[in-house]
Amino acid sequence: MQRYTLTDYEDASPATRSVYDDFMRTTGATEVPIWLQSLGHSEALARAYWERAKGTLFSGNLPLPLKEMIVFIVSARHGARYCSACHAQNVLSLDKALAFADLQSFLASDSACMLPRCYQNVVRFASKVVADANGLEDEDFEELMEEGFTREEICEIIAVIDMATMFNVYTSSLRLDLDPQYRAIL
Template structure:
């Protein structure tokens, strides 16, 4: 059963089209992705989801590749097929030192793959938060601070994890089909 409808650009209201345009301008995309088109029937909902993503991913102090890796890891651990594919693609386009097989190995917990130090502590933290945010201890925060992250940046990391979880619930509940340029990792 198809659980959603897509609003194509040409059929969208002017308010929804404005959000679509802002998405493409901000991300450099040439097409509107399935997740955004699935919200297109409601301009306020489309705007709310896009503003949440834009504010979390494109603002703040943390670099975009790190944020994309966080979303990828959280999505993979949550079994969110759409989000893990989307953000795997984004990570690979932003970090040319990684390959698709590296991300697949990371998801499968292949012990032969070691993340670059740049990602490692944050990925461990994100996995712990995604599994059970109530189990965090001061040592988890101290480990990130030892890697040079400020308390404010740690709050930003948590905000990215929270946003990822929200999108995981949305895309997984609807079983969104992958965009043509996404490659399934789960």
């Protein structure tokens, strides 16, 4: 059963088109992704989801490649096929030192050693949050601070994890099909 309908650009209301336009302008995309088209029936929902993603990913102090890696890791831990594929592609487009096989290897072995050093502790932290946010210890925060992250940046890391979780629930519940440019990693 198809659990969603898509609203393409031509059929979208003017208000929804403005959300689509903002997405494409901000991301440099030439097409509206399936996740956003699946919200296109409601300008309010499309705007809310897009504003959450835009505010979390495209502002703040953390570099975008690190944020994309966090979303990828969280999505993979949740088994979110759509988000893990999308953000694997984003990680690879932003960090040319990594290859698709590196991400597959990481997921298979759970070894962060092939990731850039600054990613390693963040990946461990994000994995702990996904497993049990209530189980975090002060030491988990101290480890990130020793790596050079401020308290504000740690809050930003948590906000990225939270945003990813929200999108994971949405895309997985609907079983969104992958956009043509995404390659399934799970």
